Structures are given as structure tokens and as C-alpha cells.
Amino acid sequence: MNTTHHPGNQTSGYHLSFWSDSVAPIVYTPLDGDRQTDVVIVGAGIAGLTVAYTLLKAGKKVVVLEDGWVGSGETGRTTAHLSNALDDRYSEIERYHGAEGARIAAESHTAAIDFIERTIRKEGIACDFERLDGYLFLHPTDQPETLNQEFAACRKAGLTLHRLAQVPGLAVNVGQCLQFPNQAQFHPLKYLKGLAEAVLRLGGEIYTETRVTTVQEGSVKTAAYTVRATDVVVATNTPINDLFTIHTKQWPYRSYVVGLKIPKGSVRAALWWDTGDLKSRWVSQPYTYVRLQSLDEQHDLVLAGGHDHKTGQAAEEGIDEENRYQALIDWVKRHFPVATEVVYRWSGQVMEPLDAMAYIGKNPGNEHVYIVTGDSGNGMTHGTIAGPLLTDLILGRENNWAGLYDPARITLRVAGDYLKETGNFAAQLADYFTGSDGTEARQLSNGQGAILAVGLRKIAAYRDEQGHLHAHSAICPHLGCVVHWNADEKSFDCPCHGSRFTGTGQVINGPALNDMKEVELKTES
Known part of the structure; x- marks a missing residue:
């Protein structure tokens, strides 16, 4: 069984997927200076690269920034079904969005599979x-x-x-x-490798190992550089630019x-x-x-x-x-x-x-910031839909899919599910008042983590494979929930909105933008 750990720039989990194990890493140079472009895209999974490809074909200048390597997020951890038979049943989609909404869902996911097939033929992607x-x-x-x-x-x-x-x-x-x-079906990382090569051939720029720290109208920033652009697309599985709004509409x-x-x-x-x-x-x-x-x-x-x-x-x-x-x-x-x-x-x-459809379009409250998120179990087709849909929105063209996927939409018929999910969120806040995992720091074996209660503080403690103890605040820097230790993927996972961190505190999944705060344990007991 494959249980080898690989660095987070290759994949966001401890276990390596078949896709990551069977393709050489898709790596480019990190961003090395300020840039000016038409559109900057944050994220080099299937959504980010498909949007880049369609925008370049429409004549736009594009820069793509990725904090790991290409496909190192959820695209490389899918099973890569390409289907118009959605995991949320069409009977539910019709109840949420009406008959026309269900028809558009079927049409758009069918078109996404056709888009992938055409692109494979056109670009010669094996x-x-x-x-x-x-x-x-x-x-x-x-x-x-x-x-x-x-x-x-x-x-x-x-x-x-x-x-x-x-x-x-x-x-x-x-x-x-x-x-x-x-x-x-297809091999998602082989497809992304071909798509990335097409993006570069069309004049696009891709920078890997480049973490974005700030997203705003007209620019994104890393720790050292700024990319200015007329439009910004955030394609990071869950938005890193939005503190609250979208995270009340979807759940990890x-x-x-x-x-x-x-x-x-x-x-x-x-x-x-x-x-x-x-x-x-x-x-x-x-x-x-x-x-x-x-x-x-x-x-x-x-x-x-x-x-x-x-x-x-x-x-x-x-x-x-x-x-x-x-x-x-x-x-x-x-x-x-x-x-x-x-x-x-x-x-x-x-x-x-909450209502079965992804959120693809303008980020609520922004004019030139766009998001792709809420993929549910159909990330390969939802991510592909983002290409032609966001290209049309950025170019000011009408697209009859836009309403169904509008991130600002309100779906009244999901009120019951919304209350259940928000109740679950509220229940996680009780972790502030609970004890530890029952483990003391000195009891942690190599490769093991736990949540400790030290006085009024919650500590995320992890002993690495060399025996060194790492201690961080267990409070997620996104909205303050207490993280949980995931012994399988060896990560600290936030139960509220899905931020994830390595045992040594580095953020590997948004919406959190920052690492966990390091703290000192005066004694291992």
C-alpha cells in the first residue's frame, strides 16, 4: 500500500494518489518580480488552468500563481469521473433551481466533457x-x-x-x-500537464511555489511581489479572498x-x-x-x-x-x-x-474578482465549466449558464439544510470549552499529533519523524475554530470551513491564508 509522505508542494495530503505517483511533478519557477497583466489567476488546478486557456484563446494576457505545484490541490486527489450524471440528483436540482436550472446543469456538464475531449484532440494530450x-x-x-x-x-x-x-x-x-x-474518464494530471503546456504556448505565464497573501480589486500580492491585473480569478478549491460570505454557503x-x-x-x-x-x-x-x-x-x-x-x-x-x-x-x-x-x-x-451547484462568477461585493468553488463531487466538470463561463463574464459577453452558477444567488428551498449546517458550525465552537485529546505532549510518538489543553489555551502539538516537538495555537487563523488532528493525512483540519495545516503548522488548504501561530510549551508534560 502506498503510504509514502511527499512534500506539500506536490500534494496536499500525506498519502500520494495514483495520479501524483504516476506523473512527474509539474513544476515551474516561482514568481521572481512584480507583473502587470490582464487577468491573474490564483490556483493551477483544473479550474485555474482551464480559465487561463480559454482567456488566452480569447486574446487576454494571463498570469497563473500556484502555491504548490500544478495539480497539487484537490485536482490531484480526485478519482476523475467526467459525468453529467451529477452526485446531487436531478430531482433535487429541479427542486432547488426549477426545470430550467436542471436543464442548464445537464447542458453545461455535458458541454464540459465535450470541451475536455476537444481540447485533448486539439492539443494532442495523451x-x-x-x-x-x-x-x-x-x-x-x-x-x-x-x-x-x-x-x-x-x-x-x-x-x-x-x-x-x-x-x-x-x-x-x-x-x-x-x-x-x-x-x-481520464488521468487528471496528464491532462493538466498538456493544458499547462498549451497555456505557455499561447503566451501565458505560470509560477509555482508562489503563495498569494492578499487578493483585492486590481491586484494580488505575495510576500515579496505584486501582480496587477484588471481582473482576478480565485480558483483555489475554496476561496482565500472571502472571509465569510461564501463560507456560509458551502461546507467541507x-x-x-x-x-x-x-x-x-x-x-x-x-x-x-x-x-x-x-x-x-x-x-x-x-x-x-x-x-x-x-x-x-x-x-x-x-x-x-x-x-x-x-x-x-x-x-x-x-x-x-x-x-x-x-x-x-x-x-x-x-x-x-x-x-x-x-x-x-x-x-x-x-x-x-447547499443547493447542489458550484459558485462560478463574480465574488459577491466585487466587480473584477471572480471565484470558482463549491465543486461537490463533480470538480472535473465544474472546473471545466469555469473556463468558458468566466471568459464570457470577463469579456462582457452573455452566458446563459451564469445565473445558475452565480455566487451571489440565494436559494430559499435549502433553508432546512442551511440550519443543520450552521448548527453543526456552532457546535464546533464548543471545542473551546472541552479538554484535550487525552494525550500529553511527552506521550506523542514520532509522526503523531494531538490537541492539548494547557490552561485556557488549546495547543496543536506534533512530534515529527525526527522526534522534534512542534507546538502551535490550535485556533484556526481563518475564523477562530479549534482544529482537529487528522491521524491519516497527518494534518490539523478545521471542522468549520476546511482550512488544513501540516503538523508543523503550514497552511495547505484555504480559506486560511496564514500558518498557525507558533507557541512555546515550557514542559512536555
């Missing part, structure tokens, strides 16, 4: 792109009526789909399913992935998803999502993901982060008995919007 079928089947807690409702809603939204009596490819008969033809979830070997060609490639656990305590009900990927001449991989929970709150279900992998492994071995060795495991962070 990235394992493949068209295939997708199958939606019932979770054991769900009822057949869910598939009936979804079939009707998908047809109404303009999608092509079929009913099947059982699911192809699975060894277990899980009952009927909906078949979605003409879905796709942690999702888990395992990769198991199967004999080459023993299972026909497809995408599989179930409808989600109706008994889950979470507003965003976790579901299982599965695909195949070529590994070597003898083996394919089954990549299965799921068992999500609110970031920093795995303990609320009594299942720690590390044990969630075993539940996925057991699922794979039941449904794909040919699966053998477990060779990969990793997790990623998903931003779940």
Missing part, C-alpha cells in the same frame, strides 16, 4: 481519456422510487439514459440501475479513496455510483463512487471512493479516518472478487454547496 457508460444504483438504505424519480428528472433535463434490471460489471446483484451512456467534507489491483481486462471499464446513505448524520449523504484505471501490463486498478464525513469530524460517527479505508476495501472485494492487493489509499476535500 491522458487516458475514454468514453464509457455510467451506472447509478440504489444504496442499501434507499428505495426504488428514488431511481424512478431520477429517471423522470433526467429525461426532463434533456439527458439520455436507460433503465437496466441489474448493474453490469458488479459481481453482486444490487438490483436495477440507471445507465448513462457517453460518460468519460473529507472523502476517501482506495486502489486495488485486478487482472488486466477482467472487468469492463465503466463508472459506478450508488444513491447515498440515507441514514447518514450528514446533510451531504455519502455515496460510493467507482471507476477503473490501467495500472501496468498485467493489472488494472479499481478506484473506489466514499465514506465521507464533515472535515475534522470523523469522530462524530465513531469511525476514525484510517478505518474508513477498510470499509471501502471490503466493499470492493465484495463487488469485484477479482480484486487483490491494495496499492493506493488517499483522501481529498470536497466543498459541498
